[in-house]
Amino acid sequence: MRLIIREDRQAASQYVADYVVGRIKAFAPTPDRPFVLGLPTGSSPEIVYRLLVQKYKSGDVSFRNVLTFNMDEYVSLPQSHPQSYHTYMYKHLFSHVDIPPRNIHILNGNAPDLSAECAAYERAIVAVGGIELFLAGVGTNGHIAFNEAGTGLSSRTREVVLAPETRAANARFFAATAGSTVGNTLASTNSGLATGGTSAAAVPTRALTVGTSTILGAREVVALATGAHKARAVRHGLEGGVSQAWPLSGLQLHARAVVVVDEAATAELRVRSVWFARECERELGEGAGVGAAPLTVAPPTPRIGGAGFDVLTPPPSAVEAKPTKEVPPTKEAPLSLTIPLSIPLPSPHPSRTPTPEPTFERMGARIVSSVDADADAAMDDDRADAPVLRMGARGVGD
Secondary structure (H helix, E strand, C coil), rough: CCCCCCCHHHHHHHHHHHHHHHHHHHHHHCCCEEEEEEEEEEEEHHHHHHHHHHHHHHCCCCCCCCCEECCECCCCCCCCCCCCHHHHHHHHHHHCCCCHHEEECCCCCCCCCCCHHHHHHHHHHCCCCCEEEEEEEECCCCCCCEECCCCCCCCEEEEEECHHHHHHHHHHHHHCCCCCCCHHHHHCCCCHHHHCCCCHHHCCCCCEEEEEHHHCCCEEEEEEEEHHHHHHHHHHHHHHHCEEEEEHHHHCCCCCEEEEEEHHHCCCHHHHHHHHHHHHHCCCCCCCCCCCCCCCCCCCEEEEECCCCCEECCCCCHHHCCCCCCCCCCCCCCCCCCCCCCCCCCCCCCCCCCCCCCCCHHHHHHHHHHHHHHHHHHHHHHHCCCCCCHHHHHHCCC
C-alpha cells in the first residue's frame, strides 16, 4: 500500500483524476480490449468527476472504450430519484463524456430478485476479465463502498443493511428531497431507524454493494479520503492491523493499492508515517505513479470459474510434469582436502591435575592424651576450692 498526501481536497482529487487519465491512456483501450473502471459515489469523488469531464472536453482522454462498474446502489429507491446513484453518475460524469450507455453497469436496487441481481453483477465483472482500476471513497467509519464495519474480507456483491452513522452522513444529500412524495414515503418506511430529522429518516436502510473481495480482486485500487472527519478511519486503515472493524484496512493486503489523502485526513497518523510517505515521494519523484502502476509486480494470475469465486489457475510447478528419460548420475572420485595447520590439534581429552584421594583419621586419634587430662583435672580442683556465694550476697548494700 502506498500513501499519497496532498495539501487539500482539490489537490488530492487532482492527483486521482490525473492517475485515472494516465492509466486509461497507458492502457490504450480498444473496442475489443476495453479499460474496465470501478467507480464510487458520494461526496469524495465529486471533484474527481468534475476534473475528468474537463479533461475529456479538452481532448485529453476518451471514455468510448471504457467499461464502468459502480460500487453500490440503494434498495427500493427509484432510479429517477434525485439521490439514486443512477442519477448521481449521469449528473456528475456519464452525461458529460463519450461513454456509450451499453458500457455502463450499475446495480439495480429495484430488481425483483436482489440475490440474482448481485450474482449477475459478479458474472458480468468476470466476463469482461475483471476490473483494471477500482476507485473508492472512504466513509467516516472506514467503510469502502457500502461494506460496513464487520464485513468479511471474502465478501462479494450482496444486499446489506446500512449502519446508522452511514445514514446520518448521507442525510445531507436527502435534505433537499425530504419534502417530496418519494422522500415522505421513504421517511415513513424508515422511521424505525431514523437517526434524527426527516432527511435522515428518508435515507434508505438497505443497499446493494460490491464486496470487499470484489474490490480487492481489481488489479489496482485507489482510495480517496479527505477532511479531518476521515482522519480516524485513515489511521485505523493504514496503521492498524487488517481488521473487519475497519474495511479500509483490507487494502493492506493488495499489492497495488494507493490511498490518497489531504493534510487534514492525516491528523491522527503518526509523524513517522507522514514523514515516510513524503520521503518515498521525494525518492520516486514528484507525481510518481501518475499514469503508471504504483508498484512493479508480476502480471495478475488468470482467474477461472463463475461468479462469486476467484479460482486461481495452478502455477506451473503444480502441474504434473511428463515423465522423462532418467540419466544415471556420473560417479566422481571423492574429493580430498588437506588443510595445513600452524598449531597442533587439541587433545580430545585434555590433561588435568587429578583430585587427591581423601585421608581418613582413626577414631582413637581424637582421644585426649593423659597430660591434657591431668591439666583439666587440676583446673577442676581449683574451681572446687573457691567459695560459693549466694545470689543475694552479690547485691549492692545500702
